[in-house]
Amino acid sequence: MDGIDKNSEERKTTTGKPAVEKPATEKPAAGKPVSGKPAISVKNVVKEFRLYSDKASTFKEKVIFFWRNKYKGLAVLKGVSFDVAKGEAVGIIGKNGSGKSTTLKLLSRIMYPNSGTIEVNGRVSGLIELGAGFHPDMTGRENIYINASIFGLTKKEIDKRLQQIIDFSELGDFINSPVRTYSSGMYMRLGFSVAVNVEPDVLLVDEILAVGDTAFQAKCINRLKEIKSRGTTIVIVAHALGMIEQFCDRCIWIKDGLIERDGEPRDVIRAYTDCYMG
Amino acid sequence: MSKPFASVVEIYKYRDMLRNMVHRDLRGRYKASFLGFAWTFLNPLLQLLVYTIVFSYVLRSGIERYYLFLFVALIPWIAISTSITDGSMAVVGQSSMVTKIYFPRRILPIITVTTCFVNMLLCMIVVLVVAQFAIGLDFLLLPYLVPAFIAEYILALGMTLIVSSVTVYVRDFQHIMGVLVMAWQFLSPVMYSIESVPPKMKVVFSLNPMTSILSIFRSVLYYKKTPDMKFLLYSLGLGVFFLVLGWAVFGRLEKRFAEEL
Secondary structure (H helix, E strand, O other): OOOOOHHHHHHHHHHOOOEOOOOOOOOOOOOOOOOOOOOEEEEEEEEEEEEEOOOOOOHHHHHHOOOOOOEEEEEEEEEEEEEEOOOOEEEEEOOOOOOHHHHHHHHOOOOOOOEEEEEEOOOEEEEOOOOOOOOOOOEHHHHHHHHHHHOOOOHHHHHHHHHHHHHHHOOHHHHHOEHHHOOHHHHHHHHHHHHHOOOOOEEEEEOOOOOOOHHHHHHHHHHHHHHHHOOOEEEEEOOOHHHHHHHOOEEEEEEOOEEEEEEOHHHHHHHHHHHHHO | OHHHHHHHHHHHHOHHHHHHHHHHHHHHHHOOOOOHHHHHHHHHHHHHHHHHHHHHHHOOOOOOOHHHHHHHHHHHHHHHHHHHHHHOOOOHHHHHHHOOOOOOOOHHHHHHHHHHHHHHHHHHHHHHHHHHHHOOOOHHHHHHHHHHHHHHHHHHHHHHHHHHHHHHHOOOHHHHHHHHHHHHHHOOOOOOOHHHOOHHHHHHHHHOHHHHHHHHHHHHHHHOOOOOOOOHHHHHHHHHHHHHHHHHHHHHHHHHHHHHO
16 A cells, blocks of 8 residues: 555556446456566356255265265356456455355365466465464474464475564463463464464455454554565455455455455445445 | 376475474374373384284294284284375365365375374384394395385375375265275285285285285395395386376365365
């Protein structure tokens, strides 16, 4: 927002006019950023879930009911296209079940689209699951290495960030105690510290996690701002509209698997609240 | 051809995850216990003690030093059988990670198999010490164990890749595997030697890729004879076949892991 990244500045002007793009098969709302590839490029993505009427999940059922093993395709995303420029912070809003979390899972390569392409440039990290791989009997320090390596960091990279992670977690001497002795708040704080210190090129956030006390939450928001100012691309899925308006450069409203609106957070959120709250 | 190559490169990039997770699984297993990591060695040692007592006093087998005869093949056998049975849960058991974080999924079965085989190496130290005291070791023969170990690792990895990915879709696979692995044990020269197998059954044993691997271990550590290495080529070939097949099957099935879990 302070115009640190040229791309985001560029993008802001192009997305300034709220672009309504109902038939999402059309070109993305914004043109290509002038310099470099976009951080994220989503084209005509369709995602269907298999809805088994009576899912046979065991071998026995599969053998006995092999003829019944039919499913209905439930289209969650029906052709979504958008680009995100480097350094841009995009908020995705929508009702429950509108496909916003699915979008995030597709971006992080946890799921794959049925058709369409998704291109993400650079290292992706997600504030989705905190404390993955933590072993309760191992110390906070040991768990930092385990957790960070799951994000794809090498030992050298973790060594470099270790102090930063420990400081941010505010765990002090507890860092050398087994994590089973931690309170749930401490556990989450450690997980959050690792996740935000991965220094990814693209950060995906699913809801602003209610981590720790108010002071730590404020610290988390500040940290996200700091990450953003460094030129990291951020995509946030949230129900907290105020947070999106305050934090994001752009907002995408997904309705029934299609992009309903894509533009200035203020405009999109106003349209969104008008639609659902009259 | 570029795609399988890219997936191998990606696994290499995540090598520190592999190392940390294997370390976690090995250390974490006994971390809360008083004796800690010593259990890694105590466990096989105590097992060996039980076998010695049982087969010296209860069940006389007629094979000299049967406890050692059994143990030098049992440790490698446990490595592959645990890889496969634990491996069936390698992906399913980590569902919270698989549905929320991206990392190359193949690393999960690789972690399981590597953990089992590192554990086997540690148990081998106990075996070597015991064998040295019981019958003495021929150290010049030990290098023969390296190719056998590698072939077994490749075979275990290939099979575990298949089992771990299929189990996501057909959960019964883990129970089926338990029984299949047990049957496989009785068709492998773990508790008896191939010489004592009736001639009719010899074909089955010669098709079993574990026969040559276990025979090499036994030949080096128990009989102290130069092992016959030519049958290992078959095991290695079959192992590579399973690895390529497993790599491909896993790659095909992993796309919908997050939805099936």
